[in-house]
Amino acid sequence: METRAPSLTEQMRNGNLFAEQCPSRDVLKHVTSRWGVLILVALQGGTHRFSDLRRKMGGVSEKMLAQTLQWLEADGFVNRKSYPVVPPHVEYSLTPLGEEVSEKVAALADWIEGNLPKVMASRNERDA
């Protein structure tokens, strides 16, 4: 089949995920990473502390939670606010930019959660 001509919106895009070296791939990687998705969805509920997030997200290690939070912070999606007290107190929240992506990510996450039975059924058919 033919390759359709690029639409107007496509021409105006500043990133192209199909280009091998495009930095948009890094952003996608952070956002769709194993824990990135859950962080973005979890923070939709409002500000959370590090330990809150860790408790909420089953199975995440301290290391990966910290690392993923740093990625998302560097990309401008997550805001990190540290209170200089003992014991330390750090709060994470979504930036305006983060609110936008998290909506897209949450829409995908919701779809998957809601349609899981159909997917499981498809897998079982294949086994039979």
Place this chain on the structure above:
Amino acid sequence: METRAPSLTEQMRNGNLFAEQCPSRDVLKHVTSRWGVLILVALQGGTHRFSDLRRKMGGVSEKMLAQTLQWLEADGFVNRKSYPVVPPHVEYSLTPLGEEVSEKVAALADWIEGNLPKVMASRNERDA
């Protein structure tokens, strides 16, 4: 902050990404994998052959393309049609279920492509 009570839709969900052993995590993994995203978006344009996909998606190896296609096929998102001719001819397309996820995935991909400048700006601020 308080944990809000589960909404009605949340209660009706059949999957829960925050649960460590929930199979929905595997589905998310396939769909948001490095090449899974690109495959789902690419197939929105219609049926594609293996080589078409490979050419279109910069940087993917034969192995990973084949493997990712198999994941998506097993999950019921992608349809594989093989014509028994020489040389072989195999066509990939989205199933109705796949059309649905691909919309969510494409919405995310589009957002990232369109907002890449903002993200890059955020990164640069941090460096300064």
Place this chain on the structure above:
DNA sequence: CGGCATCCGATCAGATACTG
């Protein structure tokens, strides 16, 4: 409490060679 540094095994992913 919220990290960081190090070590280490598991998994991912590319290159290459081979096949129907």
Place this chain on the structure above:
DNA sequence: CAGTATCTGATCGGATGCCG
């Protein structure tokens, strides 16, 4: 053309220990 098989390096990701 559309894969599979194998090998190998790269990266992911968890466990542990330490620190402000």
